[in-house]
Amino acid sequence: MAKPPSSPEALADRYGPHLNYVPPGGWQDESRNPPDKLVKTHCCFCGQQCGIQLKVRDNRVIGFEPWEDFPYNHGMLCPKGVKRYLQGNHPDRLLGPLMRAEDGFREASWDEALDYTVRRMREVQEKYGRDAVAVYGGASLTTEKAYLMGKFARVALGTRHIDYNGRLCMVSAGTAYKGALGVDRAPNPWSDIPKAEVVMVVGANVGECAPITTDYIWRARDNGAKLIVADPRFTPIARNANLFLPVRPGTDLALLMALLHVIIRDRLTDAEFIAAHTTGFEASAESVAPWDPRRAAEVTGVAPEAIERAAHWVGESRRAMIMHARGLEHQSKGVENCEAVVAIALATGNIGREGAGCVMITGQGNGQGGREHGQKCDQLPGMRSLTDPAARQHVAGVWGISPDELPGPGYTAVEIMNAIHSGEIKALLSICFNPLVSLPEAQYTREALERLEFFGVIDFFLSETAMHADVVLAGSLQEEEEGVTANVEGRVIHIQKAVDPPGNARADSQIICDLARRLGRGGHFPYREPREIFEELREASRGGIADYYGITYEKIDEQKGVFWPCPSLDHPGTPRLFEGGRFFHADGKAHFMKLEWRESGDPVDAEFPVYLTTGRVVSQYLSGTQTRRIGALVDQYPEPKLEIHPRLAEQHGIRNGDWVTITTRRSAITLQAMVVRTIRPDTVFIPYHWPRERSANRLTHRTLDPRSKIPEYKVSACRIAKAAGPPVNEGGRG
Amino acid sequence: MFGMEFYVDPSRCIGCQSCLKACEECETHRGVSMINFDFVDRQETIATAAYVCWHCENPTCAQVCPADAIKKYEDGVVGSSLKPRCIACSNCVLACPFGIPKVVPEYEQMMKCDMCYDRTSAGKRPMCATVCPSQALAYVTPEAIAATRREKPVNTFRFGNQQIKTKVYMMAPAGSEAISIDVADYTWENENEVVAQAF
Numbered sequence: 001m002a003k004p005p006s007s008p009e010a011l012a013d014r015y016g017p018h019l020n021y022v023p024p025g026g027w028q029d030e031s032r033n034p035p036d037k038l039v040k041t042h043c044c045f046c047g048q049q050c051g052i053q054l055k056v057r058d059n060r061v062i063g064f065e066p067w068e069d070f071p072y073n074h075g076m077l078c079p080k081g082v083k084r085y086l087q088g089n090h091p092d093r094l095l096g097p098l099m100r101a102e103d104g105f106r107e108a109s110w111d112e113a114l115d116y117t118v119r120r121m122r123e124v125q126e127k128y129g130r131d132a133v134a135v136y137g138g139a140s141l142t143t144e145k146a147y148l149m150g151k152f153a154r155v156a157l158g159t160r161h162i163d164y165n166g167r168l169c170m171v172s173a174g175t176a177y178k179g180a181l182g183v184d185r186a187p188n189p190w191s192d193i194p195k196a197e198v199v200m201v202v203g204a205n206v207g208e209c210a211p212i213t214t215d216y217i218w219r220a221r222d223n224g225a226k227l228i229v230a231d232p233r234f235t236p237i238a239r240n241a242n243l244f245l246p247v248r249p250g251t252d253l254a255l256l257m258a259l260l261h262v263i264i265r266d267r268l269t270d271a272e273f274i275a276a277h278t279t280g281f282e283a284s285a286e287s288v289a290p291w292d293p294r295r296a297a298e299v300t301g302v303a304p305e306a307i308e309r310a311a312h313w314v315g316e317s318r319r320a321m322i323m324h325a326r327g328l329e330h331q332s333k334g335v336e337n338c339e340a341v342v343a344i345a346l347a348t349g350n351i352g353r354e355g356a357g358c359v360m361i362t363g364q365g366n367g368q369g370g371r372e373h374g375q376k377c378d379q380l381p382g383m384r385s386l387t388d389p390a391a392r393q394h395v396a397g398v399w400g401i402s403p404d405e406l407p408g409p410g411y412t413a414v415e416i417m418n419a420i421h422s423g424e425i426k427a428l429l430s431i432c433f434n435p436l437v438s439l440p441e442a443q444y445t446r447e448a449l450e451r452l453e454f455f456g457v458i459d460f461f462l463s464e465t466a467m468h469a470d471v472v473l474a475g476s477l478q479e480e481e482e483g484v485t486a487n488v489e490g491r492v493i494h495i496q497k498a499v500d501p502p503g504n505a506r507a508d509s510q511i512i513c514d515l516a517r518r519l520g521r522g523g524h525f526p527y528r529e530p531r532e533i534f535e536e537l538r539e540a541s542r543g544g545i546a547d548y549y550g551i552t553y554e555k556i557d558e559q560k561g562v563f564w565p566c567p568s569l570d571h572p573g574t575p576r577l578f579e580g581g582r583f584f585h586a587d588g589k590a591h592f593m594k595l596e597w598r599e600s601g602d603p604v605d606a607e608f609p610v611y612l613t614t615g616r617v618v619s620q621y622l623s624g625t626q627t628r629r630i631g632a633l634v635d636q637y638p639e640p641k642l643e644i645h646p647r648l649a650e651q652h653g654i655r656n657g658d659w660v661t662i663t664t665r666r667s668a669i670t671l672q673a674m675v676v677r678t679i680r681p682d683t684v685f686i687p688y689h690w691p692r693e694r695s696a697n698r699l700t701h702r703t704l705d706p707r708s709k710i711p712e713y714k715v716s717a718c719r720i721a722k723a724a725g726p727p728v729n730e731g732g733r734g
Numbered sequence: 735m736f737g738m739e740f741y742v743d744p745s746r747c748i749g750c751q752s753c754l755k756a757c758e759e760c761e762t763h764r765g766v767s768m769i770n771f772d773f774v775d776r777q778e779t780i781a782t783a784a785y786v787c788w789h790c791e792n793p794t795c796a797q798v799c800p801a802d803a804i805k806k807y808e809d810g811v812v813g814s815s816l817k818p819r820c821i822a823c824s825n826c827v828l829a830c831p832f833g834i835p836k837v838v839p840e841y842e843q844m845m846k847c848d849m850c851y852d853r854t855s856a857g858k859r860p861m862c863a864t865v866c867p868s869q870a871l872a873y874v875t876p877e878a879i880a881a882t883r884r885e886k887p888v889n890t891f892r893f894g895n896q897q898i899k900t901k902v903y904m905m906a907p908a909g910s911e912a913i914s915i916d917v918a919d920y921t922w923e924n925e926n927e928v929v930a931q932a933f
Contacts, residue, residue, distance in 0.1 A: 022765070027764035027765035028764065030761070030764070031761065063759060064759070066861075066864045066865055068859070068864065073867075075859075075864045075865065076864070076865055076866065076867045076869075077752055077756070077865040077867070078750050078752050078867050079750055079751050079752045079754075079755040081752075081865075082752055082755040082756045082759065082865060083755055207748035207749070207750065207868070208748070208750070211748065211750050211752070211867040211868075212867045214746075214748050214867050214868045215867055215868060215869055218746050218868060218869065219882070222882050222883055222884060224884075234779075234780050235780070236748035236749055236750075236780055236782075237748065238780065239745070239779075239780055239781060240745065240746075618748075618749070618750045618751075619750075619751070632755050632758075633755075636751055636755075646777075656777060674776075675777055676776060676777050676778075677777065677778055677779070678779065678780050
């Protein structure tokens with residue numbers, strides 16, 4: 001039974017989250033003890049992967065210095081980047097393996113912890129079959145680690161169930177782009193954005209979730225570009241929008257279909273481009289024919305005139321960019337939403353050129369690189385398909401096994417939790433994932449975790465999920481192991497090792513290799529350092545869609561990043577995809593998709609009449625395992641608040657600062673109201689970074705997009721009522 | 735840094751507070767942020783504004799300081815208070831028309847932005863303007879600003895009868911010459927007389 005071994009209070013006292021405010025040695029220490037070195041590397045948070053220099057002294061990260069020469073962010077950083085250095089040398093840091101004891105966790109030797117982990121996973125597999133063990137990976141891992149997780153699951157454990165928390169992030173756009181364009185990557189380098197005449201941002205809170213991208217959009221505006229923002233909330237970048245489209249949660253598809261409708265109706269399409277470089281336009285056009293602006297207005301709450309205007313601005317421009325993120329993806333029609341964006345870009349010929357394109361904004365640290373090399377349940381390195389016989393042959397060859405030994409596709413992240421809940425999966429090994437905070441319907445996740453016969457976690461802090469573990473293997477922070485990541489642009493960049501893991505903690509890749517050795521598969525995991533993993537990854541990806549063969553650590557340093565695909569050592573990389581209208585499908589063409597409207601999986605009704613949407617704040621990152629431990633970031637936005645429009649608030653007698661209970665078909669939580677005019681009056685918003693009684697994901701539902709299997713975080717139905725006071729603290733912190 | 739000037743454009747600000755966090759990382763005042771940051775009125779609008787000391791040509795703070803603790807350097811930067819002299823009387827806090835100086839009780843001293851003197855005097859950009867993701871705070875050459883921005887840099891401010899010229903520029907709508915907060919400055923009648931009569 002994987003219940004936490006002691007009370008939340010006791011675990012919180014020992015393992016946090018505690019708040020770290022001050023660099024090692026105190027604020028005044030640096031003047032007496034200057035850093036030994038500055039390490040040029042990247043921020044660990046978010047897909048922007050900003051260049052940053054870490055100050056290091058005595059094997060500790062003591063501060064940062066902007067890295068102005070790095071071409072993506074030129075020294076710019078958001079508050080998370082500024083304070084990221086405080087996660088090292090943190091009092092909560094796990095300094096060695098932990099094993100579950102009678103009343104908490106006890107320290108264990110590596111031999112004991114690793115032996116126990118392997119013994120228990122083997123027992124489960126012998127008793128219930130190989131697939132009774134699942135593996136969870138994460139999109140904040142370096143690409144080497146992500147590659148290693150895929151290989152470990154399939155070669156060392158022989159399970160088909162490996163998936164990752166990127167399933168909660170980029171998979172809708174990935175599925176859409178792969179289907180329509182043949183490749184899962186943002187097609188344009190960010191330097192294209194200031195060249196655009198029209199920038200449309202739909203379902204992306206750029207100012208808070210991709211802050212550095214703001215500068216690119218403001219520069220487009222400086223150059224005279226028109227900015228269109230579609231969002232249920234007036235996000236920070238909306239303040240300078242030429243056109244703001246206040247779309248109702250879960251109805252973006254209707255808006256996008258109406259845009260395409262007007263573009264086709266008013267002959268703003270690029271007929272020549274469509275004929276020469278695409279297939280399926282007729283069917284796509286037919287599917288949007290019923291979606292005139294009037295009908296879309298009724299569904300979306302956006303004025304028909306505004307839809308007409310947006311369609312004309314995009315359709316009349318030869319340099320339009322449409323940028324989108326989780327707002328479109330976190331829906332049960334997330335893939336269709338993204339396919340609609342692609343269709344607008346294709347129909348207007350706004351793709352494959354400077355300042356023209358549809359652009360997904362990847363969210364997680366290595367959201368791009370982490371989804372390219374085999375950590376996804378149906379995928380092999382190089383963005384190859386696990387069901388493609390030629391791909392299996394190639395990768396099995398690189399791995400020195402028979403293609404028959406490679407398991408088939410397994411479950412996706414949420415499906416794995418479902419199978420744990422139903423008892424089909426009995427054991428879980430998880431790294432870089434905090435599903436108790438990040439998966440929808442948190443109480444279901446808790447029940448599932450409690451049913452595990454064995455739960456092993458690799459992490460650097462004891463996350464809320466790790467509190468349920470039998471064994472916690474103390475792993476490494478991003479700055480404690482060399483590797484690469486791919487940023488939001490598909491630019492492969494070099495993560496430098498700044499310090500060793502502290503105490504008795506170990507590098508993540510070393511832990512995985514140690515486990516593989518104990519599973520009797522050490523011969524397939526002979527790496528002494530990440531560079532050797534990368535060399536193998538280059539071969540494994542060779543000839544694939546995400547071809548890394550021509551990328552080396554040295555080339556990355558020289559060029560300040562290499563955009564994949566990069567098929568040979570003398571190839572400079574590919575900053576912009578689809579130039580000349582060449583797409584990645586076998587026929588070289590882009591494929592229009594038929595678009596079909598569907599209701600949300602949790603529709604509003606008389607009992608639950610208000611839309612609930614969830615998202616992030618600028619000072620926190622994902623499930624908060626790291627950022628809820630950094631004092632300055634917690635102070636900036638300490639508690640989740642309920643954003644609510646004064647009109648809705650008034651109906652319920654709610655004033656700014658009042659406690660409000662939000663109830664959905666799953667559960668209820670109580671938060672303080674933040675009464676603001678910057679949200680639709682039929683919608684409330686809660687940021688999701690917190691656990692337990694403050695967890696937005698107690699309210700969300702488990703409906704998935706049928707193709708991408710992403711949960712519908714952005715649309716739930718709820719009701720609200722003024723509460724007498726704050727909720728009962730369930731123990732624990734942060 | 736030679737040839738660089740400081741430009742503030744609140745219309746670009748996204749409220750991320752990166753400047754605030756980065757400021758306290760600076761060598762000379764570690765742990766204390768000198769950035770002035772406001773949510774203008776969060777219930778009504780998303781608008782935020784971050785700004786630094788404007789570094790006046792004739793600094794009011796220095797003029798009213800009874801301890802002669804605030805010095806203007808040759809390059810126009812107005813320093814924070816000198817620790818041995820400052821008596822934390824708050825004269826400067828009350829007198830500054832921009833509301834910049836703050837007395838830090840912990841140090842019994844007024845502290846304010848010195849435009850990262852340790853950095854700018856060594857050829858680096860100030861910390862806040864380096865990290866600012868929206869470049870609402872920018873430290874670049876006048877040529878670069880003229881080439882890239884539509885707004886006009888203005889460094890003349892009128893507060894009633896007090897006209898102030900500053901080292902730091904505010905980005906104002908194209909065509910602006912000075913920034914005035916008094917309606918009288920915009921009225922058709924020759925302003926100050928009329929206003930004086932009204933009182």
